[in-house]
Amino acid sequence: MTPEEFIRTNAALIAPPLVPEVKLYLAIEVLPLWRATEDELAEMGVPPPYWAFAWAGGQALARYLLDNPEVVRGRRVLDIGSGSGLVALAAHKAGAASVQAADIDAFACTAIQLNAAVNGCAIATTQDDVIGAHGDWDIILVGDLFYERPLAERLLAWLAAMGKPALLGDPGRSYFPKTGVVKLASYTVPTSRDLEDRESRETGVYRLVAPQ
Numbered sequence: 004m005t006p007e008e009f010i011r012t013n014a015a016l017i018a019p020p021l022v023p024e025v026k027l028y029l030a031i032e033v034l035p036l037w038r039a040t041e042d043e044l045a046e047m048g049v050p051p052p053y054w055a056f057a058w059a060g061g062q063a064l065a066r067y068l069l070d071n072p073e074v075v076r077g078r079r080v081l082d083i084g085s086g087s088g089l090v091a092l093a094a095h096k097a098g099a100a101s102v103q104a105a106d107i108d109a110f111a112c113t114a115i116q117l118n119a120a121v122n123g124c125a126i127a128t129t130q131d132d133v134i135g136a137h138g139d140w141d142i143i144l145v146g147d148l149f150y151e152r153p154l155a156e157r158l159l160a161w162l163a164a165m166g167k168p169a170l171l172g173d174p175g176r177s178y179f180p181k182t183g184v185v186k187l188a189s190y191t192v193p194t195s196r197d198l199e200d201r202e203s204r205e206t207g208v209y210r211l212v213a214p215q
């Protein structure tokens with residue numbers, strides 16, 4: 004089964020609760036899809052389906068962009084750890100000059116292209132690990148990427164070294180920085196109990212202000 008077939012078979016077009024303007028191929032139920040990827044994993048190395056969920060951090064950041072389009076309007080945007088592409092799509096709808104979505108998971112890159120087509124958005128995708136790379140981006144968007152220590156540390160070091168504007172959406176994951184960020188907005192994001200073990204998560208949108 005190709006990634007596109009897998010996505011079309013195992014996900015349905017759904018609008019995330021906080022961002023009804025956008026439709027995404029998302030899991031209808033959490034556990035069957037997670038099990039499906041575990042079965043496929045044995046055969047073809049399918050990674051966990053992060054792309055099949057609109058994570059709380061991404062939903063909050065996407066909402067913020069749609070409500071404050073001036074932060075990305077006319078700018079060249081990178082959405083790192085794009086997953087479903089939700090933040091990238093919101094940046095495009097908010098008037099970004101160009102949007103690149105980066106995700107190291109090939110299934111995520113396919114999901115982003117399918118979701119971009121559904122929403123009539125032009126999004127460039129890359130499966131390269133862009134952490135450490137130099138790109139011609141004006142602003143970096145980070146939706147819900149502080150769930151693993153090594154990833155969080157690499158990401159923050161790179162963002163600090165680049166010194167470019169960066170906006171982070173995060174529901175208080177374990178490795179979210181405790182200093183060097185300024186909260187711009189907060190949202191109560193409806194979530195799935197299977198995924199987050201609660202019905203909603205208080206989620207912030209932050210601007211990175213100083214090296215960590």
Ligand SMILES: C[S@@+](CC[C@H](N)C(=O)[O-])C[C@H]1O[C@@H](n2cnc3c(N)ncnc32)[C@H](O)[C@@H]1O
Pocket residue numbers: 053054056057058059060061062083084085086087088089090105106107108111131132133134145146147148154
């Ligand atoms: C929790 S999901 C967040 C997805 C999306 N931003 C959202 O908020 O819905 C994290 C995503 O980051 C991706 N990822 C992990 N490490 C990465 C890296 N070094 N570069 C790019 N993407 C990465 C994963 O494949 C996954 O799709």
